[in-house]
Amino acid sequence: MKTYSEAIQYLYNSRPYGKIKFGLFRIRELLERLGNPQKSYPIIHITGTNGKGSVAAITRSIMSSHGLKTGLNISPHITTFRERIQVDGEYISEGDVCRILKNIEPALEKMDRKGEEYAPSFFEVVTAIAFQYFKEESCDVVVLEVGLGGRFDASNVIDSSLVSVVTSVGLDHTGILGDTEEKIAIEKSGIIKLECPVVSGITRPAIRRVVSEKARSMNSPYFFYKRDFDATGREYALNRNIFDYTGSNNFENLQINLNGEHQTVNAALAIKTSEIAMGEIRSGLGEEKLRMALKSVSWPGRFEVFSQDSKSVILDGAHNPDAARVLRRTVEKYFPGERLTLLFGSLDDKDYETNIKVLSEIADSVVVCRVPNHRSIHPEKVADVWRKYCSSVQFVEEHEIAMNKALEISDSLLVCGSLYLVSEIRNLLTGVSEHAGRY
Template sequence: MNYKKAIEYLYNSRPYGKIKYGLFRMEELMDKLGKPQNSYPIIHITGTNGKGSVAAMITSILIEMGFKVGLNISPHIISFKERFQINRNLIAEDEVVTLLEEIRPYLEKMDAKGEEFAPSFFEVITAMAFLYFKMKNVDIAVVEVGLGGRYDASNVIEKPLVSIITTVGLDHHKILGNTEEEISSEKAGIIKSGRPVVSGVTRPSIRRRIEDIARKNNSRVYFFWRDFQTYLVELKPGNNLFHYEGKCRYENLSLSLNGIHQLQNAGVAIKALEVVSDELGIKLKEDTLKRGLSNTTWPGRFEKLTYMGKDLILDGAHNPEGTRTFIESVRRYFGEKKIRLLFGALDDKDYKRSIQLLSTIADEVIVTRVSSHRSTSPENIYRVWKTYVDNVKYIDKPKEALEELLKTSRNLVFCVGSLYLVSEIRQLILGGEENA
């Protein structure tokens, strides 16, 4: 088997996007593999938005602290290999093949018991990540959930160093629940007995739900604006200054990631590392923290690129909560003027509410198709836009849509609505291998 065949197997034999409930398949697979997830300490992260940014910051700071850090993320932006990283280095193609060949015999035995027992795409790649980090002998792994928390494939982690719940909003509500309180219960399912929890949640009713679950698990919870805070000093693209106050106070920290929301994410990341430092009996040094934050990279999150001689900001805001955050960042960095927008969304997202919100800041929009099996009716998205904004076009191919928008632009344009669209546009601009 080569890398191409391995990817084809994962996407075709394990149908991509098919969700399977329950943890019994993962538990069985982990048992067959010798429970690799128990071989190293893990920081486990869930949340509606901010998971990836928090994971990236924590990883960057831990690397500066001298640790060998495994990072497991979902989804990837350009390459499948982004899902498995060691100290920011992507897994090699032959290592993907090796992992799959080791796991495949167990998969086939489970498949033989029937469809219900056949591990899903996400379950398989999560198992591959746990096994990979054991093979590479990492010091710490940072693991991001795929969906929810309680029944997510990653929730076979038994004793996390710390569990993180970044935010809670109405995303995947058809799967996780119809209210933020219901969704918070699903996400709080990653809380484990006696293990600390850090959260960026600020809404009182959701905090109470998380605290109730933490109390039943005898777990201490640290909340943003109650147990730790961040204070804005200056917003400047690539050099956003803020103060942090938690166990310690750190002043004039510089964060490379853009967006006003990233200050809260940074606060969550720092507090989690304060907790981890206490757990491991080590010291979090200010100069190390500063280097880690300033060196953090996370593609597709209010990221500024240049194409056809014009500036473009990519942001993977794909739900109403993320859209509100995007709008606030646009206003904080660029004022109240209207913007020109390339937009694409998946059918299973609340794109109608996102469009309604974005219409308050957009005066010209080009809608395009997102390259995903979950994008089946972009024409409907175009029609929704037309109810709010007069100057709207539909161009099916993202490359043609972007170039049309840039052709008549004098200033900055924005691309928002789906990480899949951001991925395609980013690959168009920067090149690189195909998005697998």
């Protein structure tokens, strides 16, 4: 690929973005053709309906703070495609994206010639690029986020993991993963490897049972939030949240700048994961390094607050019912008694009606727009549902015009319903030119 723009166009058009292909045989063959770079470093593997990205970001920060060169592979991205592949918080360069993609193109061409079934998908190619980049960078450890589900996700091509993490299980992607939490838990538990420790934030007994049974069948020790480790919130303020952690170590008055009670839970999962991983790689966690890591962690688009023309703009994806409930509680925690103007959009595979019902309790007025993605639901259809719960609802097709309209209405704007919408709005607020919804 000559230019970064050409590389991105190739990935999104020639390896169709959003097209899901089941099975691990393509990614396995592709990586074998590349010399299996994923075998070059230990991996922390993270799945979950909600929270997996935050846990991945916090874990990466903890690993890096202890002097370990740490790769991070996430999806989707918020600001730029390069955000998906990081080392110690630095995004992969445009040049490295082009170079690695050019190097693996011959392997892709050979697989493509075998037929559509063997042609690697967008996510499989990006996963291969990440594995190769981490090998070239001589990473000491890699934090790997599952894209969708777990059992048949391309990231699950790995043979073992330092720790397998299942953050949470809720109803999302039900057409693909199953229509009950138990079925979804089976898919997510598919990342558990033989004799590799498991950490989970699941508290519901029936779902815990699915995870623990899978772990026992793999002779893998398992650790549950509220049973084997815990976090207790002390004080919550925007960008400054204080909590205590109890686990193999006990830490008081830890501070994290990620907002919401749920982020202290995510931090506890990351700390427990790091206790186990650092016990294998190094002598253990250092308290001051841990404190530094928690204060410095960044995770864009998750209850992230901006100031725009002296007005507050809050960004949060909240694209499934569990996430919507968490968002509602978080608004009530940081903006007690307030009802906000919402800028809302949704994709066609989301339970947007339940999301709307949940979020209506914190909505004073709503502007609905189209999500800048081919899977967006028409905003007029979404607006009709909102009108069942809110008296002030309007729809504006284009997201930038919709944002300006919403800012005219209120001093406090909450953008939610889709990470793709959050991505585009965030790029408008920050002046980033690369459109994350496309790229």
